[in-house]
Amino acid sequence: MSFLDPLWSDLAASFTATPAPVATLRLVAAMVMGGLIGFEREWHHKPAGLRTHMLISVAAALFALLSFELLEISRQLGGAETGARNDILRLIGAVTSGVAFLAAGTIVVNAGRVKGLTTGAGMWLAGAVGLACGTGRIGLAGLAAGLTVVVLWLFRRLEDAVEHKAAREAAEEAAARAEAGLLARARPPGSEAEYPSALRA
Numbered sequence: 001m002s003f004l005d006p007l008w009s010d011l012a013a014s015f016t017a018t019p020a021p022v023a024t025l026r027l028v029a030a031m032v033m034g035g036l037i038g039f040e041r042e043w044h045h046k047p048a049g050l051r052t053h054m055l056i057s058v059a060a061a062l063f064a065l066l067s068f069e070l071l072e073i074s075r076q077l078g079g080a081e082t083g084a085r086n087d088i089l090r091l092i093g094a095v096t097s098g099v100a101f102l103a104a105g106t107i108v109v110n111a112g113r114v115k116g117l118t119t120g121a122g123m124w125l126a127g128a129v130g131l132a133c134g135t136g137r138i139g140l141a142g143l144a145a146g147l148t149v150v151v152l153w154l155f156r157r158l159e160d161a162v163e164h165k166a167a168r169e170a171a172e173e174a175a176a177r178a179e180a181g182l183l184a185r186a187r188p189p190g191s192e193a194e195y196p197s198a199l200r201a
Contacts, residue, residue: 017072022136023065030061030133033145034126040152046119047106056102056123057130060095064134067091092131099127122148 015023034057035050042049103120125148132141 014069016076017068018065026065026133026136026138027058027061029138029141030057030130033057033129033133033141036145037122037126037129037148037152040149040156041119041122044156047116048102048119048123053123053126056099057126057133060099060127060130061134063091063095064131068135095127095131096124099124118152122152 018026031054034054037057038048038050038053041053103123106116106119106123108115125144129141129145129148132138132144
């Protein structure tokens with residue numbers, strides 16, 4: 001039993017600032033909300049899908065929980081509380097930069113067209129949702145995740161409708177030009193178009 005005591009105390013020390021049930025709730029909430037964002041990307045076969053968004057959200061939540069643990073350790077050791085708070089802000093900035101680096105890898109520029117911006121933005125927002133869950137703002141994270149799902153699903157349909165309309169108009173214009181070209185080539189010899197204007201006068 002004495003052999004297990006140090007192991008148990010080390011495990012219990014992982015939850016000094018945030019109780020284990022609360023930390024579990026926050027991590028699970030981050031995973032679920034990240035999955036909601038990533039499901040739409042997975043459904044449309046995008047490079048970063050369900051698992052990627054879930055991992056990003058859980059990682060961001062874990063970094064937030066670790067920042068609270070570091071703050072508690074600093075307080076117990078008599079460290080400067082102001083410096084610890086500044087470290088938390090730096091940690092949030094580091095998480096944001098890291099997620100932005102991952103998101104940039106999904107953006108592709110080909111023949112003047114940019115692809116992957118929406119996927120990159122979704123990954124960035126999944127990191128923000130994870131940070132919100134990790135700091136205990138699960139309601140705020142849920143609101144942001146819900147709005148994101150609405151944007152990804154509803155506005156995608158609107159974009160598809162606009163693109164279909166533009167493609168249909170372009171096809172109709174091309175068909176009209178082709179028909180005009182066929183009519184011009186179908187004029188019989190000796191028509192008015194075959195003679196110079198001086199002769200017609």
